[in-house]
Amino acid sequence: MKVLHFQALVVGALCLGAAVLAAKTYNHHQQLAELQAAARNAPPDPAPALRRDIGALGDRLATLQPQVMALGEAQGRHTAAQAALGRQQDELAVSLKALQAAPPGPSSSDLTALEQRLATAEVTLDKLSTRPSVPAAANARPQASTSEKAKAKALAPPFTLLGIETRGDVRFVAVLPAGKHSLSTVHLLQPGDSLNSWQLRTIRADQVVFHIPGHGDRTLPLP
Numbered sequence: 001m002k003v004l005h006f007q008a009l010v011v012g013a014l015c016l017g018a019a020v021l022a023a024k025t026y027n028h029h030q031q032l033a034e035l036q037a038a039a040r041n042a043p044p045d046p047a048p049a050l051r052r053d054i055g056a057l058g059d060r061l062a063t064l065q066p067q068v069m070a071l072g073e074a075q076g077r078h079t080a081a082q083a084a085l086g087r088q089q090d091e092l093a094v095s096l097k098a099l100q101a102a103p104p105g106p107s108s109s110d111l112t113a114l115e116q117r118l119a120t121a122e123v124t125l126d127k128l129s130t131r132p133s134v135p136a137a138a139n140a141r142p143q144a145s146t147s148e149k150a151k152a153k154a155l156a157p158p159f160t161l162l163g164i165e166t167r168g169d170v171r172f173v174a175v176l177p178a179g180k181h182s183l184s185t186v187h188l189l190q191p192g193d194s195l196n197s198w199q200l201r202t203i204r205a206d207q208v209v210f211h212i213p214g215h216g217d218r219t220l221p222l223p
Contacts, residue, residue, distance in 0.1 A: 114174055115183050117162045117223075155215055158196040162186065163223055164203065171203050 162174040165188055172188035175195060189200045198218075202209040207221050
């Protein structure tokens with residue numbers, strides 16, 4: 001009886017051990033299945049993709065390097081152009097200051113007054129050209145010698161005095177060359193300027209003095 005009872009205990013113990021072993025085996029099988037599933041669902045190794053990206057970046061860098069050099073050269077040219085432009089601006093500023101310091105040119109009112117004087121001078125010239133000749137009986141003076149006539153002809157001014165023009169503190173003599181009737185041909189002379197070898201020396205209140213080479217100075221009244 002005791003033997004049977006002992007055998008029953010041994011068999012029970014074996015069955016219990018087999019059950020525990022089966023349970024552990026099942027758990028290990030489950031864990032192995034989970035690991036296999038996790039391995040299948042795991043992302044691929046990023047190392048090859050990273051190597052490809054690094055290679056592409058290297059190629060891109062090699063392509064961009066000449067462009068960077070070209071941009072550097074273009075920046076150098078741009079800097080040189082800016083320097084040249086700065087020098088030109090400085091030169092223009094100096095020229096502008098010189099122009100601003102120069103006497104102002106004739107204004108519209110001055111040109112209008114000069115045009116009116118020119119019109120008056122034209123009328124005077126027309127009257128002189130149409131003046132009748134003096135009868136021989138009225139001209140009782142003896143004729144001058146040939147040399148005196150030549151001298152008087154040589155001393156005749158090659159222009160018509162129109163008057164004085166003022167630009168600020170500077171005075172000019174307005175003259176119209178002989179044979180001219182247009183406002184565009186009027187000359188503004190300062191002392192030292194010449195017209196047809198007549199050099200203006202002095203501007204006075206009502207007359208001007210010209211120097212004629214070979215004849216000395218000649219004083220002419222202002223209109």
